[in-house]
Amino acid sequence: MGYFEDIRAVVRGLPPGKVATYGEVARAAGYPGSGRQVAWALRHASARGIPWQRIVGAGGTTRLPGESGMEQRLLLEMEGVKFAGGRIRMKQFEYRFPKTRAKGGRRAPGRPGSAHTVTGRLRS
DNA sequence: GATATGACGCAAA
DNA sequence: GTTTGCGCCATAT
Numbered sequence: 001m002g003y004f005e006d007i008r009a010v011v012r013g014l015p016p017g018k019v020a021t022y023g024e025v026a027r028a029a030g031y032p033g034s035g036r037q038v039a040w041a042l043r044h045a046s047a048r049g050i051p052w053q054r055i056v057g058a059g060g061t062t063r064l065p066g067e068s069g070m071e072q073r074l075l076l077e078m079e080g081v082k083f084a085g086g087r088i089r090m091k092q093f094e095y096r097f098p099k100t101r102a103k104g105g106r107r108a109p110g111r112p113g114s115a116h117t118v119t120g121r122l123r124s
Numbered sequence: 125g126a127t128a129t130g131a132c133g134c135a136a137a
Numbered sequence: 138g139t140t141t142g143c144g145c146c147a148t149a150t
Binding site: 002003004026031033034035036037040041044 | 144145146147148
């Protein structure tokens with residue numbers, strides 16, 4: 001199964017009325033850090049039963065240019081997703097992928113790499 | 125094999 | 138609040 005298939009499977013798993021970010025989809029598909037490829041895959045998907053409209057940028061921003069963006073917003077609003085100031089209320093509509101089941105509701109408390117001092121990469 | 129591309133993400137300015 | 142810069146990584150050419 002190729003990248004495309006993985007992405008497709010994950011996106012198809014999104015329930016109506018919920019959205020996910022490219023990054024989250026990529027992570028759920030097993031390709032963390034390749035949010036761009038999610039976009040690429042969706043562009044090629046163009047439908048095929050894939051709810052592409054449920055994929056939005058980080059923070060709930062729509063990333064589709066032109067009329068496709070309006071179509072996406074329309075479709076999402078039909079599903080019950082509400083927009084606020086051009087953005088989706090992610091707090092309410094972001095879908096959580098069933099990755100690991102933490103009983104406390106918190107996921108992976110204290111996982112490594114979440115240091116507050118390091119930004120993740122060296123800058124300058 | 126190397127270079128270009130993109131519906132991204134995130135931190136710094 | 139907006140703009141800039143850079144990393145990221147699978148396809149395309």
